[in-house]
Amino acid sequence: MVNTDRIEKQILLRAPRSRVWRALTDAGEFGTWFRVRLEGEFAVGRRVRGRITYSGYEHLTMEVTVERMDDEKLFSFRWHPYAIDPKVDYSTEPTTLVEFRLQDEADGTRLTVVESGFDRIPAARRDEAFRMNSQGWAVQIENILRHVTG
Numbered sequence: 001m002v003n004t005d006r007i008e009k010q011i012l013l014r015a016p017r018s019r020v021w022r023a024l025t026d027a028g029e030f031g032t033w034f035r036v037r038l039e040g041e042f043a044v045g046r047r048v049r050g051r052i053t054y055s056g057y058e059h060l061t062m063e064v065t066v067e068r069m070d071d072e073k074l075f076s077f078r079w080h081p082y083a084i085d086p087k088v089d090y091s092t093e094p095t096t097l098v099e100f101r102l103q104d105e106a107d108g109t110r111l112t113v114v115e116s117g118f119d120r121i122p123a124a125r126r127d128e129a130f131r132m133n134s135q136g137w138a139v140q141i142e143n144i145l146r147h148v149t150g
Contacts, residue, residue, distance in 0.1 A: 004126070005119040007134045011141045014108040015148040021072045023148050024100050033147035034140060036062045042077075044069050060084055067097065075100045081121065082129035082136075094120040096133075111144065113137050 013020050023029045027038040027048060038050035049063040064077040078095035096117040103110040115137065118130045 006116040007137055009113045009137045009141050011111050012108055013111055013148050017072050017102050017109045019148050020102055020109045023144055024075045033143040042066050073102055082132045
């Protein structure tokens with residue numbers, strides 16, 4: 001059975017856990033590889049937003065609310081997935097949870113990215129949000145790979 005509620009991507013990063021953690025939780029570094037110019041720093045409970053700098057999406061603002069920051073283990077936030085129509089108010093929709101989990105490996109750090117909660121997204125846009133974010137996470141794990149090992 002296909003899971004439509006959850007996207008999971010993994011990658012082995014040949015970098016120490018502390019380096020990967022900094023790339024995830026320092027808002028400036030996160031913005032560099034994720035391609036967003038964030039205003040403010042990440043902190044549990046804080047809402048952080050910024051302009052997307054990814055080509056073709058510069059007219060959009062990304063907004064996340066930080067859920068957890070378990071030192072060098074788990075960083076998570078909530079957001080509205082694939083919220084790309086500036087005419088739509090997504091604030092009444094449920095959010096998805098994005099989790100970045102770090103685990104030591106012999107050759108570096110295993111990064112697991114999980115985005116869950118798609119089954120609660122309105123049916124009219126659920127499939128497209130799932131598909132586009134699945135493709136997006138495949139790109140983003142390559143971006144962080146280049147960022148921490150480049």
